[in-house]
Amino acid sequence: MATLSDVATAAGVSPTAVSRYLNNRIELPQGTRDRIDAAIAKLDYRPNLLAKRLSTGKSEAISIVTPEISNPFFAELAAAVEAAADSHGYAVYMSSTRGDPLREIDAIKRLQDQHVDGLIMMTNRPDDGTLAALLRHIDNVVLLDEDIPGVSVPKVFVENEQGAYLGTRHLIEAGHRDIALISGPAGLMSVRERQTGFRRAMVEAGLPIRAEWLMLGEYSRAYGAQSAKTLLEGSVRPTAIMACSDYLAIGVLQAVRQAGLVVPDDLSLVGFDDMAFAELVDPPLTTIRQPVAEMGRLAFERLLALLNKTEVATEIRLPVELVVRRSVAPFVSKGQ
Structure with a gap:
């Protein structure tokens, strides 16, 4: 394996010059740079990354903490970063922490031990104060997609409330009045904000919000299926569902098919994310x-900017947009 001295000898300069x-x-001079590159x-x-870390104090590596790499949304975010x-x-x-708080804590401690220069943190569970206490004393951290209350670091989020508002308004404009929410x-911040957007659209339209139709649990396909099954088996059934992630929406589709029903003929559905699938x-x-690539970048x-000790905005919110496809149909009363 070639060493720094081998490069210096081949380029006709000192090892110190190559290192610097x-x-x-x-x-x-350009000619010297060309010889070293050649x-x-x-x-x-x-x-030698260890030697470089000792000489510069930097590893030139960062860590991404993601809740679940098998979830396409988090996988796409991580790829963008x-x-x-x-x-x-x-x-x-x-x-990939799989929602395990101990794995989240371990990832933060690796940054404290200087194994990496910085950390981009994603979580999908409410913090009990443990993560906030650890992150409060670390400088080189950015929160992505989800907030951890009590932490004053740069944060990159989307307009969650506006997204759920747009999705719910789309269902209302299609004539739906009995609309459920699965989140x-x-x-979690995103859950709270998306529920606020849903409520705002319903209140503006003068529509009732049924407490039993506000299903809050996990951002998972399994929870989407479980919640939809419960809704479909109720004495009164919603005609539309606002699912606050595409993964939840996939679970809803599964439950609808198992019930012998069809989207959108029997139930209209809106998701949140716009994953490739x-x-x-x-x-x-x-x-x-959600502008996933822009979020990661x-x-x-x-x-x-934190690593370079330059000023950076505390929080940025990126806009979202409604993408209309074919999972929503105009409401038609069974009496017609």
């Missing part, structure tokens, strides 16, 4: 599009 050049700590390519030289980090020469270490855990399911899903840019 690779760490962007010296300006060299030697690196010829020898297939790869820097990784693409942005790679364009700036940063390696990415990914941790995630009650203590949303236009491939049958029927193609009407949903709220902005999260890394804010982390990079």
Whole structure:
């Protein structure tokens, strides 16, 4: 394996010059830079990251903590962060916590131990104060998609309330009056905001909100199916559902089919996310599009600003949009 000294010898310069050049700590003539680059390519030289960390104090690596990498939404967000980090020469270490608070704590402690330079944190469970207490004393952290109350770090979110409002308004404009909501855990910011958007649309239209039709549990396909089954088996059945994630919506589709019903003929459905599969399911899903690639890029840019000790906005909200496909149909009364 080629060493720094091998590169220096091949390029006709000192090892110190090569080291400082690779760490962007010296300006060299173009001819010298070309010789060093050619030697690196010829020898297939790869820097010793441990030695580099000792000399610069940086690992040139960040960590992404994601709740569940098997969930397409979190997988797409993580991929967007990784693409942005790679364009700036940063390696990415990914941790899938599966909603386990101990795994979240372990990921934060790795940052404290300086195994990585910074952390982009995603969670899908309400914090009991443990994460906030740990993060309160760390500088290089960005929260993505979901808030952790009590933490003053840069945050990248979307307009959750407006998204649920747009989706619910779409159902109302299609003539639906009996509309249910299925969402995630009650203590999460996104859940609270999306429920607020749903309520705002219903109140504006003068429609009743049935407490038993506000289903709050998990952002999972299983919970979507379980909630839809409960709603469909009730004495009074909703004609439409606002599902606050596409994963929940997939569960709803599953339950509707198992009940021998059809979307949208028997039940109209709106999701939230616009994952790649949303236009491939049958029927193609009407949903709220989140700008996932932009979210990931902005999260890394804010982390990079923290690493470079430059000022960065505390919170940014990205707009969402309604994507109309074929999972919503005009309401037709059974008496007609």
